[in-house]
Amino acid sequence: MKDKTIPSVKKVVKEKKEIEVIKTTDVSGKPKEIRMKRLPYVWPVNGSVKREYGWQNGKFYPYIEINTHKGERVRNARDGVIYAINGNIYTGYTVLIEHPDGWSTEYGPLRSVSIKRGNKINRGDVIGKSENSLLKFSIRHYANTVDPLQYLPDAIAHLKPPIMLKERFSDLIRKVKYKRPDLYLLTAYTAGPESTGKTPNHPLYGITACGKRVKDWYTVAADPQVGFGTVYYIPYFKDKPNGGIFVVEDRGSKIKGKHLDVFMRSLRDALRFGAKRDQPVYILGKIKM
Structure with a gap:
């Protein structure tokens, strides 16, 4: 039940809705435009992601863990209202912030907080300071958690670099x-x-x-006749962190013949990429899976 002592986020927060136009192409090569609401979130701290959202080793993690420094300032990810502050100075604090349209974010553990329950808070405002070198951050839509990396900007820049194969296959690429x-x-x-x-x-x-x-700048889906571990060099991606090298780790019901489906973290990035026809591709070999 909604706590009536907390002001309604609808009345307090007037969030400007911005529309982003994504220009892309379909599989036939025809250009098209997709209109999407621009993501209103920012990163609570500036650090790399140590643990991703989802199932790992038989356990479900409804949050991401971000590397930071003890005492680092933690910032609010989106305009909202402070809904709850739980914990204490001994165990650390957890802050829950309510946002428009049924969204909420949670931050913790914090060693101190600089906000009060019921206050309006703007995107980027300081909530408090981190308790240790890891910050747990989650996003919910009503009762359901979602992957924060789908909503935070430039998520790939905060992820650990992929397993690099450039050095191993550099001679082959030159040939x-x-x-x-x-x-x-x-x-x-x-x-x-x-x-x-x-x-x-x-x-x-x-x-x-x-x-x-799945791994960014590493995983690619290929035809079922192509064995797992097959290494492709795609010059289109030569300036990316992997140097254009991908490993077959996945399949797809529509991926047949000379068709490769590259994994991308962000739906926006995948939509922007669209489809690229007649792209040069080389098979470099195979690695153990």
Whole structure:
């Protein structure tokens, strides 16, 4: 039941709704535009993600853990109202903030807080200071948790670098440049229901067909005839963190023949990428899975 001592977020917070126009292409190569509401969130602290959201080793984590420093200032991710402050100076505080349209965020543990229950708080305002070197951060829509990395900007910049294969295959890359490439259709997918039909609370959310967790700038889905562990070099991505090298870890019902589906963390990034036809692709070899 809603606590009547807390002011209604609808009355207190007047959030400007901005529309983002994503220009992309479909599989036929025709340009199209997709209109989406711009994400209103910012990162609570500036650090890399140590633990991602979802199922890991048989346990479900409804939050992400962000590396930070003890005593680091923690900021509010979105305009809202302070709904609850739980805990104490000995155990650390957890702060729950209510946002418009049924959304809420939670932060903890904090060693101190600089806000009061019921106060309006703007995006980027300081909530308090971190209790230790890890901050747990979660986003909910009503009673359901969601993956924060789908809503925070530039999520990939906060993730650990992928397993790098550039050094191992650098000589091969130099050699294949003189060979004739195969031409492929390139598309992109996410771990979400738009691509896989799985919601974040599904035990196989983010798990590939070979049983491994999807990885940015690493995982690619290929035809079932292509073995897991096959390494592709895609020059289109040569300036990305992986140097354009991807490993086959997944399948897709529509991925047949010379068609590769690259995993991307963000739905927006996948939509922006769209489909790229007749892209040069090289097979470099195979690694153990």
